[in-house]
Amino acid sequence: MRKFYEIIILSDRGTIKKFKITRLSLNLMKFLLILVVLVLIINFVVFLLNLNTLKILKENMELKSKLAELKKVENEINEFRKVKKSLYLALGIDKIPKDSILYQSNNPDLIEQIDTPIGLPASGMITQEHTNEHIGVDIALNKNSFVYSTAIGKVEKIDTNEQFGIHIWISHNKNYKTLYAHLSxxxxxxxxxxKRGQVIGFSGSSGHSTGPHLHYEVWKENKPIDPLILN
Known part of the structure; x- marks a missing residue:
């Protein structure tokens, strides 16, 4: 077995230079080269993991902030209801028959019990209205904005696909269904x-989307209708 290798280099001037390198030195160089490549790969993987971790932490902080804001709003609503209830009792509204229109119009709890999809599920600019080619409406929103149910109902389906991204189907009384798409x-x-007004998700740009927005559809008896006529 050879103990060394001879390297011959021919220069442009025709001179010859010879170098001898031992087998041990050659193997050591190979080992060092492999080690350097492995270190570079490991550093690159660690960099990508840290980058993804920072992104996840940022999104979690945003969601926690939104949840804290939602909790604050819910507390304010509960306090408001207590004040209104005391006012109704003082005015004697609680003595009006519950099946009367006057009672229903003055009872804040019944707002949550509306079973027909009325209004829009989020506050934003409508960027695309309902047409034969485009079912439903698109509402421009910041990412992670609140998305509300437009009527009482039951969550029928939660799915993710290429078109709608993360989306929710809710079934309501009177053969109504609503779709909330491109959620985060x-x-x-x-x-x-x-209930009507309950937060069911946060807006996003999942699926076939060019930016954060909410796609909202209303169906009645398996036929799409313009959500804006129910405003």
Whole structure:
């Protein structure tokens, strides 16, 4: 077995230079080269993992902030209801028959019980209206904006696909169904009963989307209708 290798280099001037390198030195150089490549690969993988971790931490902080804001709003609504209830009792509204129009129009709890999809599920600019070619409406929103149910109902389906991204189907009374698409996060589960005005998710840009927005559809008896006529 050879103990060394001879390297011959021919220069442009025709001179010859010879170098001898031992087998041990050659193997050591190979080992060092492999080690350097492995270190570079490991550093690159660690960099990508840290980058992804920072992104996840940022999104979690945004969601926690939104949830804290939602909790604050819910507390304010509960306090408002207590004040209104005290006012109704003082005015004697609680003595009006519950099946009367006057009672229903003055009872804040009944707002949550509206079973027909009325209004829009988020506050934003409508960028595309309902047409024969485009079912439903598109509402421009910032990412992770609240998305609300437009009527009481039951969560029928939660799915993710290429067209709608993360989306929710809710079934309502009177053969109504509503679709909320391109979400970033869902706050309900299949089978959940929801109230009108309940937060069901956060807006996003999942699926076939050019930017954060909400795609909203209303169906009645398996036929799409313009959500804006129910405003």
């Amino acid at each position: 996060k869902v706050m309900v589960n299949v089978g959940d009963s929801v």
